Amino acid sequence: MSGTVFSSESDIKLEQIASPQLYSDANQSAFGELVQETLALTRRLFIQLQRRPSTLVASIIQPVMWLVLFGALFQNAPKGIFGNTTNYGQFLTAGIIVFTAFAGALNAGLPVMFDREFGFLNRLLVAPLASRFSIVFASAIFIVSQTLLQAAIIVIAASFLGAGIPNAAGLSAIALIVFLLALGVTALSLGLAFALPGHIELIAVIFVTNLPLLFASTALAPLSFMPKWLQVVAALNPLSYAIEPIRYLYTHQNWGFNSVVMQAFWGDVTFGGAILVLSGFALVALLSIQSRLRRTLA
Numbered sequence: 495m496s497g498t499v500f501s502s503e504s505d506i507k508l509e510q511i512a513s514p515q516l517y518s519d520a521n522q523s524a525f526g527e528l529v530q531e532t533l534a535l536t537r538r539l540f541i542q543l544q545r546r547p548s549t550l551v552a553s554i555i556q557p558v559m560w561l562v563l564f565g566a567l568f569q570n571a572p573k574g575i576f577g578n579t580t581n582y583g584q585f586l587t588a589g590i591i592v593f594t595a596f597a598g599a600l601n602a603g604l605p606v607m608f609d610r611e612f613g614f615l616n617r618l619l620v621a622p623l624a625s626r627f628s629i630v631f632a633s634a635i636f637i638v639s640q641t642l643l644q645a646a647i648i649v650i651a652a653s654f655l656g657a658g659i660p661n662a663a664g665l666s667a668i669a670l671i672v673f674l675l676a677l678g679v680t681a682l683s684l685g686l687a688f689a690l691p692g693h694i695e696l697i698a699v700i701f702v703t704n705l706p707l708l709f710a711s712t713a714l715a716p717l718s719f720m721p722k723w724l725q726v727v728a729a730l731n732p733l734s735y736a737i738e739p740i741r742y743l744y745t746h747q748n749w750g751f752n753s754v755v756m757q758a759f760w761g762d763v764t765f766g767g768a769i770l771v772l773s774g775f776a777l778v779a780l781l782s783i784q785s786r787l788r789r790t791l792a
Contacts, residue, residue: 528625535618535632539605543640554644557594558651561586564714565655587652588741589713592733594648595641595672596707599679600700602637603687607696610687630787634680641676642669657744664743671772675736678776685783688790712737717757729758732775735768 543550565583606629609615618629645668653659660668683696690696708714710724711733717725728734738756742749742765751766763771 528628528631531625531628532631532635535628536635539632539636542605543636550640553594553598553640554647557590557644557648560590561648561652561655561657581656583652583655584657584744585716585741586714587648587657587744588737589708589711590652591645591648591668591672591740592675592711592736593708593713594644595676595736596679596733597704598641598644599637599676600683600703602633602680603683603685603696604693606633606684606687607690607693611693627787630684633684634677637680638673638676641672645669645672660743661747664747664749667743668740671736671739671769674769674772674776675732678732678772678779681776681779681783685779685786688783688786707731707733712741712756722759726759729756729760732772735763735771735775738763739765739768 561583564586565581568582606615609618615629619626649659649665649668659665686696686699690699710727711731712728713733717728720728734756742753742755746753749765751764751769753765754762755765755768756763
């Protein structure tokens with residue numbers, strides 16, 4: 495008995511050719527399910543935040559306190575010592591915005607880690623999800639949204655403290671910068687959440703990383719104040735490429751992508767160059783966790 499046997503791949507291709515509309519609808523349906531799952535998981539994270547609002551309140555109060563205390567500490571500093579800023583509060587605002595975004599994004603992996611330890615993540619992995627990457631997408635959306643909210647409140651608070659406020663284009667640029675930084679750091683934090691054995695190890699990484707990166711950036715002092723070796727470190731720190739463009743927006747109403755925002759040891763860094771560095775950082779971070787996510791979520 496003989497017959498012609500077609501491979502499953504050939505059958506799929508023939509059916510796609512015969513009924514392209516059917517496969518188009520199937521792809522749209524799969525995408526719709528992915529969006530629905532992502533929104534549902536994101537809503538779960540916001541419900542958790544609503545039940546424990548103290549975490550959000552604390553993450554907003556702390557940077558505002560930094561603005562008040564550090565601004566008062568250096569309010570009598572000679573004008574011009576911190577560049578073109580009129581006061582230290584204006585100089586510090588950019589650093590507070592970026593560091594708050596960085597610290598919040600660095601904690602992005604903790605909810606996933608706790609879900610792992612309490613067994614909820616295993617329930618999600620055995621559920622009939624359209625894509626398990628919706629777990630990652632939901633965490634990223636939640637953290638980025640929270641970070642943008644924190645940045646907006648810091649900008650408003652700083653304006654009341656005398657730092658002023660950029661124009662509409664400048665505020666949009668700040669949102670873009672915060673988004674790129676938060677996206678890259680969130681990706682790294684989620685990668686660590688799936689790679690490390692428990693939340694103790696992740697918290698240790700957060701503690702070891704947090705303050706050193708803050709002090710090794712231009713958040714608290716300009717490059718010219720630093721010793722040569724620290725200038726090199728700060729010029730390689732991604733936080734500096736988020737801080738300096740925001741700081742430039744506070745001191746220059748007329749700005750462009752070719753505006754020089756930082757003078758690194760190898761040359762001038764333009765506004766557009768800083769955006770490219772942050773975009774590259776976010777892209778590299780996203781690509782670096784792909785293999786780990788595939789192994790964990792497969």
